Amino acid sequence: MREVAFIKQNKDKWLSFETAIFNNNFKNPDELASQYIQLINDLAYAQTFYPKSKVIVYLNQLAAKGFQKIYKTKREDSNRILSFWITEVPLIMYQYRKYVYITFAIFSLFIFIGIISAANDGEFVRSILGDQYVNMTLENIENGDPVAVYKSGSNWGSFIGITANNLKVGIMAFILGVFGGIGTVYILFKNGIMLGSFQYFFYEKNVFWESVRGIWIHGSMEIFAIVIEAAAGLILGASILFPDTHSRMTSFKQGAKTGIKILISTFPFTFFAGFLEGFVTRYSNIMPNWLSVGIILTTLSLISYYYLIYPFKAHKKWQYNILNPSF
Template sequence: MREGLFIKKNKDRWERVQQESAQGADEMATDFVKLVDDLAYAKTFYPTSRVTRYINSLAARIYLKIYQNRREESNRLLKFWRYDVPLTVKKHHTIILIAFIIFALFFSVGFFSASHEPGFVREVLGDNYVNMTEDNIEKGNPFGVYQDPNSFVMFMRIMVNNILVSFIYFFRGIVLGIPSLVSLGKESIRLGAFEHMFYVKGLAGKAVTTVLIHGMLELTAIIIACAAGVVMGTSFLFPGTRRRVDAFREGTKDGIKMIIGLVPVFVLAALFEGFVTRYYKMPLPLNLALLFSSVVFIVWYFIIYPARLSASTQEPKEVHA
């Protein structure tokens, strides 16, 4: 069959599937089976044609709908982290990138301010923390702060604190997102001053490899939490073609998805901080392997996977004979 005739024969059904929702599970299953048949035929006779990509996109979209309509609670929970969170993150990649730039900028401000103002570190981190850290450095245990006698209590305390702080940063964003970014900037300055405190002692590299065992996950989650606050706060300001109240409702929903999606990340970061970071004198290859695994997870789950998932579920373009 010529490609033009193949398209003409099935075009009306494809357009119905694209534009209208199925009236029930049976109709959806029937549409899916027919699309799979069409796809198999198209891949056989027109493997490089646009119509093959078009049918594949339609079939993929229906497959996701079928998956999303499963009623098992465990599947809904899995769907949330497998589809909802990554797609929402991808939708707001630009805001997350802006939040990361702000983090990097103010981290630099904190680091270089500490290098030019001798009292800046104490002003930002507090005398007690600085005195304790300097005392630990003199004892040859610069990161003793992570060696709480009770690992489990430390894990629980850090986990609860970080989750609560992330929700606070998020809800502050209701005022056009500005307070969330201010909170992120202050946190970044403190971290820059913290890093400089070890830099002047010749421990900059060790501070990076130690703190980022848990900090890579923790800081990424904080950046995204503040970005979620901006998503909520700016949705009312930039409604697009929607009513402002509808845009705000959608922005709040997206922000909540992002912030709840970060909870497992905070749990994992707290596990590392409570049970792993205390062994910062571990062999360097093991230390770097842990750090690299965190980087790979972050890049995959928050950048690569959302982009691929979004590309596979985007609206197909109309095909003309």
């Protein structure tokens, strides 16, 4: 069968399944499972006879959405919250992994721009961080404690204030994606320039290592979470700009729903980063190097594994389940 005939023959069936998935109007789980199996058969057929066709990408994405829907209806899945963290979010991260890679690339570019700008303009850091902050930090460096700013205030006060601010930044990075992703890119620009110039400032004052072992105790999770939240914002923006086969409103609703799930998934990491900044970072100058480095590597490994590595394992499990369905 020619590819055109294959698509024409099954197009209505795929669109019907897709509409039901997006609108969440499947009342009969058995009907959903039956149509899902047909979709998987069509996907296998397309992979065999049209290996370079774009229809494979479409069916694969549709199958992923269908699996997420079916997974929720399985009887053994009694813990909805556990399913969200272990299955739903990782599958979403796998499906939209290119957005994460793009976001990291954009953020890294802005960090680099911040470093180059600070290196070539002695007043650049002050224009970004403000005279008061720079003067305070210079005084702290002279007193032998470059990151003394993290010791100000009480533990709980710092934790609450810092966490609230980080949540605000993350939520704004997502919400501003509604402007075609431009608002999200602005958040990345602002934070990337600030981070790059900030770290170069410590490098220039010969206290780079002292700043790293202090700032990145909490910064590993904090910055990583912001990047993931920005990726959710870009997904939201793309859903508006590139609706594909859906109406723009339907695509927007799906993009918003997906982005919100990603955003929510970052909250525990943001809370933990705030906890570290409020209760641990203030002791970075007196703790041994192996401990501060250990905390940095552990937190970075944990969040990196969840968002960059585990999604591939979740996807492999999903592939096994679609080949061995049990409803």
